Amino acid sequence: MDLSIIIPLFNEEESLPELSEWIARVINNNGWSFEIIMIDDGSTDTSWEVIEKLSAENSYVKGIRFQRNYGKAAALNEGFKASQGDVVITMDADLQDSPDEIPELRRMIIEDKYDLVSGWKKKRYDNTFTKNLPSKLFNAAARKSSGIQLNDFNCGLKAYRKKVIKCIEVYGEMHRYIPVLAKWAGFRKIGEKVVEHRPRKYGTTKFGWERFINGFLDLATITFISKFGKRPMHFFGLYGTLFFLIGLISCGYLCVAKLHYADNFSLTNRPAFYLAMTTMIMGLQLFLAGFIAELVSRNSSERNTYLIEKKIGV
Structure with missing residues (x-):
């Protein structure tokens, strides 16, 4: 199969027939031969009924319905698992992404040999304050931390x-940083194409103010995972050992001073003693956190398990 088009959606009943x-x-x-995989992320409108109707009328339309809302990353992950095309294209269901971009995106993958091509909505129809400015901040931070110039x-x-x-x-809220995940997996040829951004035709945006906080938290998470995801002890153990040694040396110094000055030196009346003890405890806690993180990272077999209520054609 030449193409798989993956469309995650939540309450987009009006746009689906026109988009497909x-x-x-x-x-x-x-x-080209193709399939359209629509992933209903727990919609509360009639989106799933629309997908069922489209699938009955067109064999290339396939559907996956989540039992509840898991988020865009989960929807993309299930779509990736189900896709069969040599080239996979993802787009939003709100008609703000233009399907007319598909031929050129496919050409860049097939002929220019890119592993991944990301769209760039250079001219946007979103509100500048609520979307454009935070988006620029996120992108600048992501470029700086990942080294990917998108x-x-x-x-x-x-x-x-x-x-x-x-x-x-793709898990959690990591759909924002799929290029970074691809780079970690060893795919280095990542390109970018200026794409058309269209005004929303139906409904309203499904993202609120929390996406700004989540974006920074996701960036911190992905930066940490990129360096220490498979070896968390290297981070927690390093700083845990450093803190413990600082506290131990400080305690040793205070104990020597106590022996030297005898009755004129009181350990428990000195703030340095409590700072040293606190530093040692922090070091032990960090070390234990690293040990627990190692256990978790090696036994997280259900990280991408989701409750899927129905499937069509996949």
């Missing part, structure tokens, strides 16, 4: 070589 028809028209004009990490319109999406796991 538009995608099919663009791809059929190029003569202008729009969070753009939902992306194209992947099949091998890329079969080698990465």
Whole structure:
């Protein structure tokens, strides 16, 4: 199969028929084989009924329905598992991503040999204060920490070589940083394409103010995981040992001073004694945190297990 189009969605009943028809028209004009996989992330409207109707009318439409809302990353992860196309393209369901971009994205993967191509919504129709400014801050921080020179990490319109999406796991809220996950997996040729950003035609945005806080927390998480995800003891153990040694040396110094000055030196009346004890305790706690993190990282077999209520064609 040439193409898999993965569309995560939440309460987008109005846009789905128009979007699927538009995608099919663009791809059929190029003569490629394809599938459209729609992942209903626990919608409370009639989105799933629309997907069922589209699937009954068109064999290329497939669906996955979550039993509850898990988030975009979970939806993408399940879509990646189900996809069969040599090139995989993700896009949002709100018609703000244009299917007319599909041919060029596919060409960059097939002919230019990119592993991943990320869209860049250079001209946006979003509110500058609530979206553009925070987005620029996130992207600048992500570029600095990852070394990947992309202008729009969070753009939902992306194209992947099949091998890329079969080698990465997307969990939590890490959909914003899929290029970083791909880089960790060893895929270095990551490109960018300026894409059209269209005004929202139906409904309202599903993201609130919490996405700004989550973005910074995700960046901190992904930066830590990139360096210490497989070896957390190297982080916690290093600083735990350092803190413990500082406290131990301080305690040793105070004990020697006590022996030297005898009755004129009181340990328990000196703030330095309590600081030294606190530093030793912190060191032990950090070391134990590293040990527990090692156990967790080696036994998290259910990290990407989700309750899926129904499937169609996958």
